[in-house]
Structure formats: C-alpha cells, structure tokens
Amino acid sequence: MTAIDVKDLKVERSGKAVLHGIRFSVQVGEVFALLGGNGAGKSTTLLTLLGFLPVAAGSVSLNGISPSANVKKIRDQVAYLPEAATLYPHLNAYENLGYFLSLSKLKLSKAELDATLEKVDLQTDARSQKMETYSKGMRQKVSIALALLRDTPILLLDEPTSGLDPVAIDEFNRLVRSLAAEGRTILMVTHDVYGACQVADRIGLLRGGELVGLFGSNEGQKIDTQTVHKAFTERTGAKRAVS
Amino acid sequence: MRHEFFFLIKDRAALLWMTIAFISAMMAVLLGVSEVYQQRTALAELQKLDRVERELTLDAQSDWGNAAYYTFHLTYDPPSDFAFAAFGERDVSPWKHRIRMLALEGQIYETDADNPDFALIGRFDYSFVAALLTPLLIILLLYDLRSGELAAGRLNLIKTSAGQAKRVWLMRSTLRLGGLYLALLTPLWIGGVIEGTPTSTLLSASLALLIYTLFWGALVYLIANERRTGSANLTYLTGIWLLVCAVLPALLVLTVNKSVSLPNGGDIVLTQREAVNDAWDIPKDVTYKAFLERHPTWTDFTGWDGDKGFEWKWYYAFQQVGDQKAEALSQNYRKAREQRDALIGKASFISPASLLQRQLEKLAHTDMKASLAYEESIRDYHKQLRKWHYPRIFSNKPFSSDAALAEIPKYQNVLERK
Ligand SMILES: Nc1ncnc2c1ncn2[C@@H]1O[C@H](COP(=O)(O)OP(=O)(O)O)[C@@H](O)[C@H]1O
Ligand SMILES: [Mg+2]
Numbered sequence: 001m002t003a004i005d006v007k008d009l010k011v012e013r014s015g016k017a018v019l020h021g022i023r024f025s026v027q028v029g030e031v032f033a034l035l036g037g038n039g040a041g042k043s044t045t046l047l048t049l050l051g052f053l054p055v056a057a058g059s060v061s062l063n064g065i066s067p068s069a070n071v072k073k074i075r076d077q078v079a080y081l082p083e084a085a086t087l088y089p090h091l092n093a094y095e096n097l098g099y100f101l102s103l104s105k106l107k108l109s110k111a112e113l114d115a116t117l118e119k120v121d122l123q124t125d126a127r128s129q130k131m132e133t134y135s136k137g138m139r140q141k142v143s144i145a146l147a148l149l150r151d152t153p154i155l156l157l158d159e160p161t162s163g164l165d166p167v168a169i170d171e172f173n174r175l176v177r178s179l180a181a182e183g184r185t186i187l188m189v190t191h192d193v194y195g196a197c198q199v200a201d202r203i204g205l206l207r208g209g210e211l212v213g214l215f216g217s218n219e220g221q222k223i224d225t226q227t228v229h230k231a232f233t234e235r236t237g238a239k240r241a242v243s
Numbered sequence: 244m245r246h247e248f249f250f251l252i253k254d255r256a257a258l259l260w261m262t263i264a265f266i267s268a269m270m271a272v273l274l275g276v277s278e279v280y281q282q283r284t285a286l287a288e289l290q291k292l293d294r295v296e297r298e299l300t301l302d303a304q305s306d307w308g309n310a311a312y313y314t315f316h317l318t319y320d321p322p323s324d325f326a327f328a329a330f331g332e333r334d335v336s337p338w339k340h341r342i343r344m345l346a347l348e349g350q351i352y353e354t355d356a357d358n359p360d361f362a363l364i365g366r367f368d369y370s371f372v373a374a375l376l377t378p379l380l381i382i383l384l385l386y387d388l389r390s391g392e393l394a395a396g397r398l399n400l401i402k403t404s405a406g407q408a409k410r411v412w413l414m415r416s417t418l419r420l421g422g423l424y425l426a427l428l429t430p431l432w433i434g435g436v437i438e439g440t441p442t443s444t445l446l447s448a449s450l451a452l453l454i455y456t457l458f459w460g461a462l463v464y465l466i467a468n469e470r471r472t473g474s475a476n477l478t479y480l481t482g483i484w485l486l487v488c489a490v491l492p493a494l495l496v497l498t499v500n501k502s503v504s505l506p507n508g509g510d511i512v513l514t515q516r517e518a519v520n521d522a523w524d525i526p527k528d529v530t531y532k533a534f535l536e537r538h539p540t541w542t543d544f545t546g547w548d549g550d551k552g553f554e555w556k557w558y559y560a561f562q563q564v565g566d567q568k569a570e571a572l573s574q575n576y577r578k579a580r581e582q583r584d585a586l587i588g589k590a591s592f593i594s595p596a597s598l599l600q601r602q603l604e605k606l607a608h609t610d611m612k613a614s615l616a617y618e619e620s621i622r623d624y625h626k627q628l629r630k631w632h633y634p635r636i637f638s639n640k641p642f643s644s645d646a647a648l649a650e651i652p653k654y655q656n657v658l659e660r661k
Contacts, residue, residue, distance in 0.1 A: 050403055072406040080403040086396050090253055102246035103404040103411060143400075150404070 003185035008058035033196035036206035079150035085143035089132035136163035272434035275327030308555025311344040329370035331609030346565035389469035515569035584611035
C-alpha cells in the first residue's frame with residue numbers, strides 16, 4: 001500500500017523552478033531516504049508534502065490525501081522533524097515536549113516522555129534544564145523525541161542525524177528500523193550516504209531538483225554503500241580534483 | 244489554553260512588557276491622584292482664605308459700592324472623582340478664579356492672553372498611558388508572534404503540530420492582550436477605589452480601554468505576519484503607531500485650528516478694559532443709555548447728585564457696559580472653541596488614540612465641555628452678584644457687613660449642585 005506518492009512534482013520557489021518533475025512513492029512500513037547535496041531540493045520536497053509550498057505541476061499525496069485538499073488531515077497523520085529544529089530555548093525538554101504535544105492535543109505523562117527521551121538517549125539530568133544549555137545533538141534528540149511522541153503513521157524527517165555523534169546516529173538508525181517494523185512509514189532526507197544505506201529500504205538520489213537514481217535493498221540486504229557513494233559523488237557532480 | 248498560559252508565564256519579554264505597562268499605569272494613576280489631592284487641598288485652603296478675607300474686607304467698609312469693589316469671590320471647578328485619570332482641559336484652562344463685581348470678561352481671560360493650546364498629547368496621566376503606550380506595548384507583545392517563530396525555525400513545526408496554527412496565534416495574542424489589559428486596568432481601579440469613583444464610570448472607562456486594546460490587537464495581528472521579518476514588522480507597526488497616535492492627531496488639530504479661527508483671549512481682555520477705561524471720559528448718559536438697555540429697572544435711579552464727579556452706580560454701570568462691549572467677542576471665542584472641539588470630536592474617528600483620550604476626559608469632566616461649563620457658571624454667578632448688589636447700590640441702601648456676609652450669593656459649582 002502506498003503511503004506517500006509523489007508524481008512528476010514541480011515546485012517553484014521565488015519564481016524559480018526548484019523541483020523539475022520528480023516521481024517516487026513510499027510504501028507503508030517502508031523507510032525511504034532522499035539523498036542529495038546541498039540545494040538539491042530535499043527540504044523543498046518535504047515542505048511540499050506538508051502543504052507549505054504549492055505544487056506547480058504534478059501531484060503529491062499522503063495516504064491518498066493531497067495537501068491542497070485537506071492540509072489539516074495530512075498534518076494530523078504526519079510527524080515532521082524540521083531541518084535544524086530548535087525548540088524553545090527558555091523551556092526545558094519536558095516543557096517543550098509538553099507544549100508542542102499540547103498543540104496536537106496530546107497529553108502525555110512524564111513517564112511517557114521519559115520513556116521516549118530514553119529511546120533517543122538524552123541524559124537524564126539534562127532533561128529538566130533549559131534547552132538553551134543543550135548542545136546541537138541534544139537539541140536534535142529532543143526534536144526526534146517529539147516526532148516519535150506524536151505517534152503518527154507517517155514521519156517526515158529533515159536531516160534527522162545532523163549534529164548527532166556516530167553512536168547516536170547508530171542508535172537513531174536502529175530506532176527508525178523499529179518504527180518501520182511497527183508499520184510506520186518514514187521519509188527521511190539526508191546527505192549522509194552511509195547513514196542512508198544503513199537505515200533505508202530504498203534511496204532516491206536527488207540532484208538539482210531531479211531524481212537521478214533509485215536504489216533498493218533486496219531481501220533484507222542493506223543497500224551497497226559503495227554503489228550509492230559512487231553515484232552520489234559522480235552524479236551530484238561533487239568536486240573532483242581538476243589538476 | 245492551560246499550556247498557552249504556562250507558555251506565557253515563561254515568556255520573559257512578554258512579562259517584562261506587561262510589568263512596564265503596570266508600572267506606567269500605576270505611576271500615572273498615583274500622579275493623578277496626588278495632583279487631584281493637591282488641587283482639592285488648594286481649593287479648601289482658598290475657600291477658607293476667601294471667607295476670612297471677605298469678613299475682614301467687609302468689616303472695613305461703610306457703603307455698598309466700596310464693599311463690592313474690594314470684595315473677592317472665589318469660583319472654582321473642583322476635580323471630579325475620575326479627574327485623576329485624565330487631566331484634559333484642566334491642564335491648560337484655569338480651574339479657579341477669584342472675581343470681583345467689576346467687568347467680568349477681562350477677569351476670566353486674564354490668564355488667556357494667548358490662545359489656549361489644544362492639548363495634543365498632554366501631560367503624563369492615565370489617559371496618556373492608555374492612548375499612547377497601550378498600542379506601543381501591544382506592538383511589542385505581538386509584532387514577532389509569527390515572524391519570530393519563523394526566524395527561530397519553529398514555524399513549520401508549530402503549524403504541523405497544531406494542524407491549523409491560527410488557533411495558536413489567536414490564543415497567544417488573546418492571552419498577551421488579556422495580560423496587558425489587566426496590567427493597565429488594575430491601577431485604574433485602584434485609583435478608582437482611592438477616589439471613590441462610581442463603578443459605572445470605571446466600567447465605562449474599562450470598556451473604552453477594552454475596545455481600544457482589541458482594535459490595536461486586531462490591527463497588529465493582521466499586519467505582523469510571517470512574510471516579513473520581525474524587524475520589518477516592528478518598523479511597519481511603529482510607523483503606523485506614530486501616524487495614528489501622533490501625526491494624525493496633530494494634523495487633525497492643525498486642520499481644525501486652521502479652519503475655525505479662534506479670537507484671541509487677550510483681545511477680549513483688551514476690548515473690555517478699553518471700554519472700561521474710556522468710560523471715564525465719555526458723557527455719563529452715553530454709558531447709562533447702554534446700561535439701561537439691559538437694565539431698564541434702574542431708569543429712574545440714574546440721576547446725578549449735584550456736582551459729584553464720581554458715583555458707584557455709574558462706575559458699576561460702565562463696568563457692565565464694558566462686559567457688553569466684549570460680549571460679542573467673548574461669545575465668538577466660546578463658540579469657536581465649542582466648534583473646534585466638536586470638529587475634533589468628529590474627526591477623531593480617524594485617530595483612535597484621540598477618541599479614547601476624549602472618552603476618558605468626558606468621563607472625568609475634564610473635557611472642553613466641562614471647561615466651558617465652568618466659565619459659564621462664573622458668568623451666571625457674576626450675574627447673581629450684580630443682581631444682588633444693584634438694588635443696594637442704585638437705591639443707596641445703608642451698608643451692613645452682617646447682611647453682606649450672610650446674604651451675598653455664594654458660588655456653587657456644577658458638581659456640587661448635582
Ligand atoms: N525560501 C526560499 N526561497 C527561495 N528559494 C529557496 C528557498 N529555500 C530554498 N530555496 C532554493 O531551493 C533550492 C532547494 O533548496 P532546499 O530544498 O532547501 O535544498 P536541500 O534541502 O536539498 O539542501 C535551492 O536552490 C535553494 O536556493
Ligand atoms: Mg535542506
């Protein structure tokens with residue numbers, strides 16, 4: 001069953017075409033990684049799915065609903081982790097989670113919050129400190145926890161591992177796998193080839209607003225990092241020595 | 244709601260602005276209360292002195308003419324029980340006059356040598372805080388409501404979390420406006436309790452402030468969007484504030500003053516004094532003729548006793564004629580002020596700040612209407628004085644200081660008569 005469907009999507013930002021007709025779909029329970037360099041259009045794709053940017057041509061739908069038809073219904077089913085997410089620096093982790101969850105009309109006990117903060121491995125003693133004292137990685141963990149706590153069928157994650165240390169990235173990847181095992185659909189955006197290969201069922205390679213490659217895992221085998229890396233550096237035109 | 248309230252409690256900047264609102268409003272109220280207290284003390288003192296002085300003066304007299312000449316009578320316009328909140332006209336027009344039986348117009352406008360300025364912004368009182376600071380504080384509380392979230396990278400998260408973020412913005416705005424409203428209103432009610440202001444007056448003022456707060460809240464809410472940066476929003480809004488609260492009222496007053504010319508208060512004084520001075524040199528029957536037009540009752544009493552060069556009845560007749568000569572000017576002056584006030588009142592619909600200030604001044608009886616009413620009450624009182632004195636002076640009744648003390652009409656203020 002298709003959870004996310006992107007068909008020949010064109011998006012313009014400030015009058016300039018940013019996505020030039022990309023097409024991919026994500027099945028329920030699948031982890032899909034959108035891989036690409038800076039400015040490839042990854043964030044733009046997520047923002048369009050959430051109804052923040054208008055579709056210039058083509059279509060997008062989540063669980064069969066298009067954002068232009070009912071944006072609220074989509075946002076109810078989707079947890080979103082924004083790029084470089086910052087919660088309120090003057091509140092602590094509990095307060096931030098409590099506040100943002102209240103926006104989604106969710107009320108969770110401290111024990112439930114703690115259980116999820118445990119999952120993302122945020123130090124216990126930091127949890128009741130103001131978030132302005134957090135490192136980038138710690139802030140990212142709270143944002144991830146927030147996305148998890150929303151308990152939605154679909155998760156859209158924009159660079160979720162940025163700022164995390166290698167150990168935390170590994171744990172995050174494991175977490176993502178377990179979410180998929182629960183039947184949740186995850187579309188994550190990253191420029192981390194290795195991480196994407198670790199966690200994704202399929203990878204879409206985005207370059208200059210075009211989908212230039214699709215890689216899939218076979219029978220539980222992880223996607224081959226080398227293949228993707230090669231495609232990524234070649235096709236994205238990453239700098240090569242010209243001497 | 245509970246969460247938004249908690250959120251507000253944690254918002255230092257918002258709390259700071261509300262505290263500033265409370266402190267400024269409280270300061271304005273305390274200043275107002277102490278000003279009003281001083282005015283009352285001054286009036287009580289003056290009333291006492293007035294009594295003592297009159298007794299001393301009258302005791303030393305032997306005829307009605309001299310008695311009327313030397314005796315001062317205090318008239319006054321005591322501050323109302325809400326005057327602490329809006330000084331209004333009391334700031335520029337006198338609220339006490341000691342008058343004599345002489346020509347009156349000059350006595351009223353003695354201090355008005357210049358045209359009274361129509362107070363534009365006026366002194367620091369509660370109406371100033373309410374009309375000028377309230378919008379500014381609302382701007383500071385709300386200008387960055389959405390743009391700030393965008394800049395911090397939270398806007399999309401809030402929108403996805405809430406589904407429809409409008410509810411969030413409305414709730415946040417409402418709580419902030421509510422907090423500000425309470426911060427501004429509490430001092431007013433404290434002042435009201437100190438002054439014994441009727442609840443209905445306080446409620447009317449509260450309603451006016453509520454409408455004003457909602458107006459500005461809605462304006463700022465609509466203008467401060469996330470398509471502009473916070474600083475751009477702030478610039479726009481302070482521009483609008485300046486326009487609506489300062490430039491427009493100034494233009495308005497300027498235009499009205501241009502279109503309705505105001506006779507000079509000093510001219511009235513001059514006209515009346517010249518008329519009185521000239522009277523010494525013009526034939527007495529000319530003066531009497533003018534006088535008797537108004538007071539035919541005394542036709543048979545204007546004869547001249549032999550070769551006396553001076554008679555009190557003639558003296559008071561020409562004082563009265565002096566007033567008659569200045570009457571037209573004085574009426575124009577009053578009418579022009581009324582007209583200006585009415586025009587400004589109508590036009591202030593383009594400036595909510597003026598509208599609120601005028602509403603508070605109306606409640607405080609410190610508006611132009613109240614000021615003109617006080618002037619009129621002085622004229623009425625002066626008429627009573629003349630009416631009481633003329634029979635005694637014209638028919639040369641024997642003087643009695645006891646009768647004078649007991650019977651000379653006492654000034655009564657509109658507020659006291661109520
Ligand atoms: N707010 C914006 N207004 C106009 N253009 C933008 C905006 N944000 C991004 N872009 C442009 O859109 C393109 C894709 O950006 P983005 O989707 O953020 O890339 P990625 O997330 O893959 O790094 C870039 O060329 C970028 O310059
Ligand atoms: Mg991006």
